[in-house]
Amino acid sequence: MKRKASSVISERKWHGALAAVARRAVISGLLLSVAACGGPAKEPGGGGDDASADDFVFPESSWVPSVSGMLSSNHDDSSMSVSEATLDSVTAHVVPLNGVGSDSAETDGVPSIATVSFTVSESLGTSGSISLIARAVNAEEVAEVSATARVLPILVSLTDPAGKEFVQLSSQCTTQGLYSCTSGGNCSLNSACAPQAGSAFMGATASERRSQWEQHQELTSGVDVGAVTFPTCRWSGTGNLTSASGLGCPFSPSDSNSFLTSGGVLRTGTYTARYLLLSNLIDTGATTGNGALEYRADLELTTYIKKDSDAASSGYRGAVDLNVVLVGDTNVADGAASAGARNLNALFQIVHDQLSQANSEIRLGSIRAYDWDSSVEASDGTSGNSWAEVDLELTPDLFALGSQGVDSATEGSGINIFLVSTIPYSSGGTILGRAGGIPGSPKNGTLASGLVFASFDRLASFNPGCSGLATCPTTSQEADFIDMGATITHEIGHYLGLNHPSESDGSVHDAVLDTPQCTNTGTGGVLTVSSCRTGETSTHPSNSPARTCSTACPSYNLASSTFCPTVDECQFNHVMWWTSKNVRAGGAGDGNLISSHSGDIINFSPFIR
Amino acid sequence: MTVLSRMVMLAPLFPALALAVTDAELQERALEKIRERHPSATCAWWNAQGSRMPRVIEQMLESPERMVDRFRLIEGLGCFTDEESVKKVRETAEKADSSVLRMTAVRATARGGAPGTAEWLRGFLAHEDPRTRVAAADALQLTGDARAPGWIDEQAKTEKEAWVARKLKKAASVLPKTPGGMPVVVLPPRSERLRSDSDGQQEAQARLEKRWSGGWSGVRLLRPEKGSSLSPRAVAVRIDIEFKDHRARARFEAAGDIKTRKSLPAAELSEVQVVGGGFTAIFRDRDRVKELAPELRVPGRWEALRLSGELRGSGELPPALLFEVAGIGDKSEPQFWLLLRE
Numbered sequence: 008m009k010r011k012a013s014s015v016i017s018e019r020k021w022h023g024a025l026a027a028v029a030r031r032a033v034i035s036g037l038l039l040s041v042a043a044c045g046g047p048a049k050e051p052g053g054g055g056d057d058a059s060a061d062d063f064v065f066p067e068s069s070w071v072p073s074v075s076g077m078l079s080s081n082h083d084d085s086s087m088s089v090s091e092a093t094l095d096s097v098t099a100h101v102v103p104l105n106g107v108g109s110d111s112a113e114t115d116g117v118p119s120i121a122t123v124s125f126t127v128s129e130s131l132g133t134s135g136s137i138s139l140i141a142r143a144v145n146a147e148e149v150a151e152v153s154a155t156a157r158v159l160p161i162l163v164s165l166t167d168p169a170g171k172e173f174v175q176l177s178s179q180c181t182t183q184g185l186y187s188c189t190s191g192g193n194c195s196l197n198s199a200c201a202p203q204a205g206s207a208f209m210g211a212t213a214s215e216r217r218s219q220w221e222q223h224q225e226l227t228s229g230v231d232v233g234a235v236t237f238p239t240c241r242w243s244g245t246g247n248l249t250s251a252s253g254l255g256c257p258f259s260p261s262d263s264n265s266f267l268t269s270g271g272v273l274r275t276g277t278y279t280a281r282y283l284l285l286s287n288l289i290d291t292g293a294t295t296g297n298g299a300l301e302y303r304a305d306l307e308l309t310t311y312i313k314k315d316s317d318a319a320s321s322g323y324r325g326a327v328d329l330n331v332v333l334v335g336d337t338n339v340a341d342g343a344a345s346a347g348a349r350n351l352n353a354l355f356q357i358v359h360d361q362l363s364q365a366n367s368e369i370r371l372g373s374i375r376a377y378d379w380d381s382s383v384e385a386s387d388g389t390s391g392n393s394w395a396e397v398d399l400e401l402t403p404d405l406f407a408l409g410s411q412g413v414d415s416a417t418e419g420s421g422i423n424i425f426l427v428s429t430i431p432y433s434s435g436g437t438i439l440g441r442a443g444g445i446p447g448s449p450k451n452g453t454l455a456s457g458l459v460f461a462s463f464d465r466l467a468s469f470n471p472g473c474s475g476l477a478t479c480p481t482t483s484q485e486a487d488f489i490d491m492g493a494t495i496t497h498e499i500g501h502y503l504g505l506n507h508p509s510e511s512d513g514s515v516h517d518a519v520l521d522t523p524q525c526t527n528t529g530t531g532g533v534l535t536v537s538s539c540r541t542g543e544t545s546t547h548p549s550n551s552p553a554r555t556c557s558t559a560c561p562s563y564n565l566a567s568s569t570f571c572p573t574v575d576e577c578q579f580n581h582v583m584w585w586t587s588k589n590v591r592a593g594g595a596g597d598g599n600l601i602s603s604h605s606g607d608i609i610n611f612s613p614f615i616r
Numbered sequence: 617m618t619v620l621s622r623m624v625m626l627a628p629l630f631p632a633l634a635l636a637v638t639d640a641e642l643q644e645r646a647l648e649k650i651r652e653r654h655p656s657a658t659c660a661w662w663n664a665q666g667s668r669m670p671r672v673i674e675q676m677l678e679s680p681e682r683m684v685d686r687f688r689l690i691e692g693l694g695c696f697t698d699e700e701s702v703k704k705v706r707e708t709a710e711k712a713d714s715s716v717l718r719m720t721a722v723r724a725t726a727r728g729g730a731p732g733t734a735e736w737l738r739g740f741l742a743h744e745d746p747r748t749r750v751a752a753a754d755a756l757q758l759t760g761d762a763r764a765p766g767w768i769d770e771q772a773k774t775e776k777e778a779w780v781a782r783k784l785k786k787a788a789s790v791l792p793k794t795p796g797g798m799p800v801v802v803l804p805p806r807s808e809r810l811r812s813d814s815d816g817q818q819e820a821q822a823r824l825e826k827r828w829s830g831g832w833s834g835v836r837l838l839r840p841e842k843g844s845s846l847s848p849r850a851v852a853v854r855i856d857i858e859f860k861d862h863r864a865r866a867r868f869e870a871a872g873d874i875k876t877r878k879s880l881p882a883a884e885l886s887e888v889q890v891v892g893g894g895f896t897a898i899f900r901d902r903d904r905v906k907e908l909a910p911e912l913r914v915p916g917r918w919e920a921l922r923l924s925g926e927l928r929g930s931g932e933l934p935p936a937l938l939f940e941v942a943g944i945g946d947k948s949e950p951q952f953w954l955l956l957r958e
Contacts, residue, residue, distance in 0.1 A: 393779045396747055429716055431723055436655040436691040463683060464716045487683045494653060535648050586652045
């Protein structure tokens with residue numbers, strides 16, 4: 008691992024953040040059906056082959072992380088491995104937002120769906136997974152249209168060696184497009200285009216399945232990478248796999264129609280993925296069903312094949328590593344101060360403790376801490392101070408740039424966390440934190456390669472009750488600090504693949520069997536602790552007798568600090584609750600639960616090793 | 617009918633009672649909003665709570681339970697333009713001992729855009745704290761004041777901190793931002809689209825030097841949280857036109873980092889019309905106006921802009937002209953294509 012002194016670092020410039028995608032290895036369109044089969048696999052943690060030896064590395068932080076229970080031996084080395092392979096890129100025509108794409112070649116011999124294949128050569132075990140990280144590269148033609156123009160790789164099909172289709176988009180997607188647009192450019196989501204019941208993208212309704220499919224590919228966030236991990240669930244029973252309402256898991260090991268073998272594992276053999284290179288350009292040449300645009304781009308697909316023979320619920324199943332970057336002079340100085348270091352340790356102790364709860368069964372393996380202050384400049388001339396106040400809309404750029412500064416050996420295994428001072432948002436106000444994607448990208452250098460959190464310049468001044476102490480117990484912590492820890496866990500949850508149990512308006516839910524749903528919004532039109540206590544319509548399915556939140560937690564009283572943090576019928580007690588929790592200094596407050604099936608989903612992530 | 621709505625109906629008869637209930641309810645609403653992890657409280661939301669909300673916010677600011685509460689309450693108060701609210705936010709910025717709070721208040725002043733905000737913000741461009749200088753530049757741009765780019769640019773020239781100068785220059789080159797989402801760009805009909813097949817510069821010039829008209833594009837927002845529609849986005853157009861000796865010097869600039877920044881060094885414009893969102897402006901060469909940006913800023917939501925007029929250029933002309941449009945939800949600004957037809 009490269010380490011450089013700050014004084015040395017400051018004299019050097021970063022290589023281009025996106026130099027990694029500069030390679031152009033276009034496969035002829037004529038070869039698309041057999042393109043990119045396999046590819047050179049790399050050892051876990053081997054890093055990307057696109058990072059040169061002289062790539063910039065942030066200097067090591069003065070803060071030396073110390074979290075009780077965080078050990079490199081927490082990694083499940085004995086039974087788990089993750090292999091990474093970046094396949095040869097495939098050229099396809101870019102499709103407008105209201106287009107559909109086609110396997111047939113256009114006039115220039117290039118189709119508008121990019122097809123790639125890869126091989127799983129050995130059994131992945133019952134906890135094994137496949138993650139597909141797709142990027143659209145070499146899209147200069149589209150970039151010339153508008154600085155706002157983007158190309159987003161969208162997975163429209165994945166078939167396993169037995170021919171089972173994981174995505175199962177409805178036929179309307181290929182006849183009408185993802186969006187319907189008028190010649191005047193008025194567009195609306197084509198609700199008829201959605202994964203069908205039985206898809207890996209689950210949901211009780213078509214709109215929920217559509218939401219799952221879109222969210223997991225960052226379609227609506229406009230970043231340049233699509234990250235999807237299969238399996239997307241792991242539970243048995245309760246619902247027919249093809250039922251629209253049963254939330255049956257298509258990866259249920261006990262169902263004959265499962266995507267898994269009878270042994271409960273993903274099949275070995277050749278998988279074929281098909282991607283639309285969808286742009287945010289709207290073609291007004293026709294009302295719906297447009298063909299491809301004349302522009303082309305390349306699909307670059309990286310696979311992370313995770314082999315893990317551990318059975319679920321068999322104790323701790325692995326660990327996650329973090330790269331924590333202190334951004335800006337103030338945060339760097341705070342990290343060097345004893346109080347700052349103490350608080351940082353306490354902060355990630357919260358994260359560790361929440362992640363290692365029984366249902367998720369993962370721990371922190373290690374934290375590599377870096378400093379990015381004013382003496383460290385990127386290739387574009389920006390220093391850490393330039394990013395200390397990062398507008399929400401620019402956080403993807405922070406991820407793309409900053410992820411190039413962490414140790415390249417951690418690519419794919421370390422989650423990049425940037426601690427900035429504030430995250431202003433011009434129209435919505437100060438943001439506490441944000442995850443680059445659901446799930447996030449194991450590849451560095453993408454717009455989804457990290458998470459960012461606001462410290463409010465308080466790393467060294469949080470928790471005055473712990474002044475002079477070597478450690479800071481929960482009972483002496485401020486509410487803001489405790490909430491910051493929970494926010495980090497929450498965003499890591501997103502990064503590992505979890506959605507909010509219910510979105511803020513209560514209309515879309517996470518399609519996880521054992522998380523409660525709430526549909527009752529409060530006066531502000533969003534779900535609140537109060538509204539979900541009084542009007543929750545769905546209960547935790549595994550608890551018997553079934554209880555609503557209000558019956559399970561009848562004495563909840565914010566004024567008197569009476570909470571019920573372990574009651575899992577209450578959605579606000581789950582760590583993925585869509586908004587902040589009620590929490591008091593000293594630790595009393597709402598819970599940060601991770602449901603059992605949510606824990607299973609997390610454990611399929613390639614970051615958990 | 618809920619208890620709350622009954623009380624609201626009783627308000628005219630029992631103002632004191634209703635007021636107390638309303639304040640408590642407003643406080644609860646505010647608290648729910650400011651505690652959101654990803655706040656959704658836009659100025660439209662704050663203003664919709666009514667004229668009592670600023671006073672409720674001020675009460676809450678007296679003893680905020682949480683640090684973040686203070687920041688977000690200030691941001692909410694910044695949405696109101698009554699004298700007391702404006703004074704409170706400005707005082708917070710002027711007296712804050714925390715740079716984070718100061719920056720929050722500075723940015724908050726631009727949200728409501730009370731009269732005199734731009735002038736007040738200008739003073740912070742020279743603040744001793746470099747981060748505050750950047751925040752002031754961002755806030756100035758949010759005001760949409762046409763003088764802002766000039767002020768920021770002026771400060772950038774004398775700025776000693778390199779990273780601040782860089783941010784100031786960037787801020788000076790972009791137009792105000794409005795609520796986010798994924799911006800989409802509407803391509804014009806294929807029959808009218810300027811293609812890049814004019815690969816010879818001479819051909820491109822010949823094409824541009826002819827009369828042109830038409831060309832529009834709508835920029836809309838894809839709102840992921842709703843996932844159901846593309847809504848028009850508020851945008852503003854800036855076209856810097858300077859008339860000299862009955863000849864126009866026009867700069868059609870692309871925003872941000874786009875590589876195709878172009879200018880027309882000696883283009884001649886006449887009878888230029890800009891139409892959009894119920895807005896029409898006609899400029900003749902006799903109108904010696906150095907800076908037309910305020911007049912050209914389209915204030916409301918609109919979906920399309922149409923330009924017509926005559927352009928006779930000389931010198932090296934680009935194959936396409938991009939108009940700068942204020943953007944949201946994206947690192948770079950959306951642009952318009954100016955389509956050129958023979």
